[in-house]
Amino acid sequence: xLTEIAPAAVTDPAPRRTGWVRSLAARxxxxxxxxxxxxxxxxxxxxxxxxxxxxxxxxxxxxxTVAAMLVVATAVGVSTVVFHTIVxxxxxxxxxxxxxxxxxxxxxxxVFFLGSGAFLGFDELTLWIVQVVVMVAFSVVLFTWxxxxxxxxxxxxxxVGIVLGTFFRSFTEWMQRMLDPLDFQVLTDAMFxxxxxxxxxxxxxxxxxxTAGCVVxxxxxxxxDVLTLGEATAVGxxxxxxxxxxxxxxxxxxxxxxxxxxxxxxxFFGLIVANLAYSYVxxxxxxxxxxxxxxxxxxCLLGGELVLERxxxxxxxxxxxxxxxxxxxxxxxxxxxxxx
Amino acid sequence: MPVAAPERAAPTAGRRTGRGxxxxxxxxxxxxxxxxLAGLSLFVGVADVSPAAVLAGGPEGRAAFLLGVSRIPRxxxxxxxxxxxxxxxxxxxxxxxxxxxxxGTTGVTEFATLGMLVSIVAWPGMPVVGKxxxxxxxxxxxxxxxxxxxxxxxxxxxxxxxxVGIMLGGVVGAVTTFVxxxxxLLQSLAQWSQGSFSSIMAGRYELLxxxxxxxxxxxxxxxxxxxxxxxxxFATNLGxxxxxxxxxxxxxxxxxxxxxxxxxxxxPFLGLVxxxxxxxxxxxNVRRAIPWVAGTGAAFLLACDIVARVVRFxxxxxxxxxxxxxxxxxxxxxxxxxxxxxx
Numbered sequence: 316x317l318t319e320i321a322p323a324a325v326t327d328p329a330p331r332r333t334g335w336v337r338s339l340a341a342r343x344x345x346x347x348x349x350x351x352x353x354x355x356x357x358x359x360x361x362x363x364x365x366x367x368x369x370x371x372x373x374x375x376x377x378x379x380t381v382a383a384m385l386v387v388a389t390a391v392g393v394s395t396v397v398f399h400t401i402v403x404x405x406x407x408x409x410x411x412x413x414x415x416x417x418x419x420x421x422x423x424x425x426v427f428f429l430g431s432g433a434f435l436g437f438d439e440l441t442l443w444i445v446q447v448v449v450m451v452a453f454s455v456v457l458f459t460w461x462x463x464x465x466x467x468x469x470x471x472x473x474x475v476g477i478v479l480g481t482f483f484r485s486f487t488e489w490m491q492r493m494l495d496p497l498d499f500q501v502l503t504d505a506m507f508x509x510x511x512x513x514x515x516x517x518x519x520x521x522x523x524x525x526t527a528g529c530v531v532x533x534x535x536x537x538x539x540d541v542l543t544l545g546e547a548t549a550v551g552x553x554x555x556x557x558x559x560x561x562x563x564x565x566x567x568x569x570x571x572x573x574x575x576x577x578x579x580x581x582x583f584f585g586l587i588v589a590n591l592a593y594s595y596v597x598x599x600x601x602x603x604x605x606x607x608x609x610x611x612x613x614x615c616l617l618g619g620e621l622v623l624e625r626x627x628x629x630x631x632x633x634x635x636x637x638x639x640x641x642x643x644x645x646x647x648x649x650x651x652x653x654x655x
Numbered sequence: 656m657p658v659a660a661p662e663r664a665a666p667t668a669g670r671r672t673g674r675g676x677x678x679x680x681x682x683x684x685x686x687x688x689x690x691x692l693a694g695l696s697l698f699v700g701v702a703d704v705s706p707a708a709v710l711a712g713g714p715e716g717r718a719a720f721l722l723g724v725s726r727i728p729r730x731x732x733x734x735x736x737x738x739x740x741x742x743x744x745x746x747x748x749x750x751x752x753x754x755x756x757x758x759g760t761t762g763v764t765e766f767a768t769l770g771m772l773v774s775i776v777a778w779p780g781m782p783v784v785g786k787x788x789x790x791x792x793x794x795x796x797x798x799x800x801x802x803x804x805x806x807x808x809x810x811x812x813x814x815x816x817x818x819v820g821i822m823l824g825g826v827v828g829a830v831t832t833f834v835x836x837x838x839x840l841l842q843s844l845a846q847w848s849q850g851s852f853s854s855i856m857a858g859r860y861e862l863l864x865x866x867x868x869x870x871x872x873x874x875x876x877x878x879x880x881x882x883x884x885x886x887x888x889f890a891t892n893l894g895x896x897x898x899x900x901x902x903x904x905x906x907x908x909x910x911x912x913x914x915x916x917x918x919x920x921x922x923p924f925l926g927l928v929x930x931x932x933x934x935x936x937x938x939x940n941v942r943r944a945i946p947w948v949a950g951t952g953a954a955f956l957l958a959c960d961i962v963a964r965v966v967r968f969x970x971x972x973x974x975x976x977x978x979x980x981x982x983x984x985x986x987x988x989x990x991x992x993x994x995x996x997x998x
Contacts (some may be wrong), residue, residue: 484979650819
């Protein structure tokens with residue numbers, strides 16, 4: 316077992332009993348507040364510095380990018396932490412399990428079977444809704460197939476996920492090669508919205524869905540904490556395990572689907588952010604880890620983009636850097652935690 | 656000497672009793688399939704090259720010319736690559752004592768690609784043989800790095816080893832992408848690393864005979880690789896120079912990877928899937944498996960290439976895409992079916 320979740324940390328008493336616990340909680344609060352301030356500072360830095368021309372124009376363009384980063388960071392951070400809780404492991408993430416390649420496949424198959432005529436016939440909103448609904452439905456099926464039954468070895472699931480990713484990507488490419496040039500054009504337009512130039516309508520929709528996902532999670536926070544104790548304990552404590560897990564899978568699917576639809580896959584991002592969050596707030600309570608993961612995600616994206624773009628002048632390489640750092644981090648996690 | 660590596664044999668025990676095709680009957684079947692597929696591969700294509708047209712001669716013997724310059728080299732290249740990659744996978748599986756490794760799941764391919772990029776940047780005018788040499792050296796380094804890293808894996812778990820290898824490959828691949836991006840070589844990198852045989856003609860595939868020579872080397876050293884597969888102590892007890900045999904194996908793998916990469920591009924999972932399927936049928940004896948792996952690998956690649964040429968006729972789909980779909984599908988099947996027993 317890779318991650319023995321320490322029960323002591325979960326059952327830590329409400330921060331009222333002793334002064335020691337209170338100071339710990341206060342420190343956590345301070346840390347989270349610090350993170351919030353850092354995010355605000357980075358946003359301001361990103362928006363208002365290094366403006367070549369009209370400030371108003373730059374801010375208008377850049378605020379879209381910033382909004383996209385904030386939304387994506389929230390979606391990836393929150394969905395990864397929740398996913399970790401459901402599968403009781405801290406190395407698996409939705410994107411390592413190949414799910415974002417799966418979304419590319421779904422959109423390609425939609426164009427392939429419906430044709431771009433259907434794509435163009437719908438208005439953008441209907442189309443996006445159809446896509447997201449199909450994606451979420453299929454990914455819930457896939458999640459339950461992989462994780463619903465008997466527990467398999469974590470390493471096996473990781474390898475299965477990576478191979479699944481290759482399978483989905485190859486299949487997507489095959490289907491794309493079979494498309495008309497026109498259909499392909501429509502598909503690329505639909506699939507490769509990027510961080511630097513997000514579509515305002517899609518961005519707004521994504522924002523709404525991600526917010527909705529977070530709102531759904533708020534009443535579930537205590538249940539999530541109980542789930543970290545393991546399935547048997549959770550059921551013993553009165554959690555309707557099957558139903559809760561399905562709801563959570565649904566939320567995770569929606570978040571991954573919309574954020575991938577917005578900016579495309581970033582494989583190791585969730586892994587880095589979630590694990591940083593665990594050590595940053597040093598607790599297993601989701602009321603702390605979820606906002607910390609989202610905040611750290613924002614810091615990584617904004618800070619990384621600022622440093623790479625403004626300091627080094629490397630555009631569009633952030634995902635490569637994340638891939639590199641994330642890969643090393645992943646190796647470290649697997650090799651070190653494998654020792655136990 | 657009937658040799659079966661303990662780690663490989665344990666899950667296969669009893670596999671050959673009962674159902675499943677008898678090896679005696681499947682052998683000729685693979686031979687026939689190979690001949691049929693090779694024949695098909697010769698006569699499938701955009702230009703009309705049928706046996707009748709070749710015999711008739713036609714205007715200036717156009718069909719015969721096409722056959723000689725394009726079709727035959729392509730078919731030969733496919734057979735060479737298919738068998739060589741199968742063998743490279745088989746040998747890696749013996750060296751690492753893990754059935755889920757091959758150059759593509761151990762970072763060797765990615766290291767070779769980095770070498771290729773380095774040679775293009777540092778010595779642009781270098782002949783192809785030189786580039787191949789640089790790629791092979793990097794591939795060798797990659798094999799060494801992988802073996803070192805795997806030694807650090809605390810528990811020798813069956814699926815952890817390829818997992819670590821793929822991640823290693825991902826990290827090296829990110830370095831390659833970054834360098835290529837900075838030097839504006841991303842497009843050409845994508846172009847030549849994608850596995851495809853559409854540009855193979857007479858004069859552009861002959862390097863692959865080096866890979867064929869490596870297959871012959873592997874054949875001669877087959878029994879030694881079998882013994883290596885039983886572990887270092889055991890091999891040394893049998894009087895084998897363990898390090899030397901491992902060195903030869905690494906060299907064979909690196910050279911095969913580099914030649915295939917330079918002439919055709921990356922072909923994922925072939926080296927993993929083919930030896931595993933073969934061992935399901937005939938068990939784990941390297942000397943016996945080599946002709947099987949070579950034949951099955953060649954037939955597999957020929958079949959995939961024919962599909963790649965036919966599904967979107969008259970256009971072609973890159974071969975690596977088809978192999979990627981079929982190969983990863985088979986890999987998943989192997990993982991999940993074994994998963995039910997081994998974990």
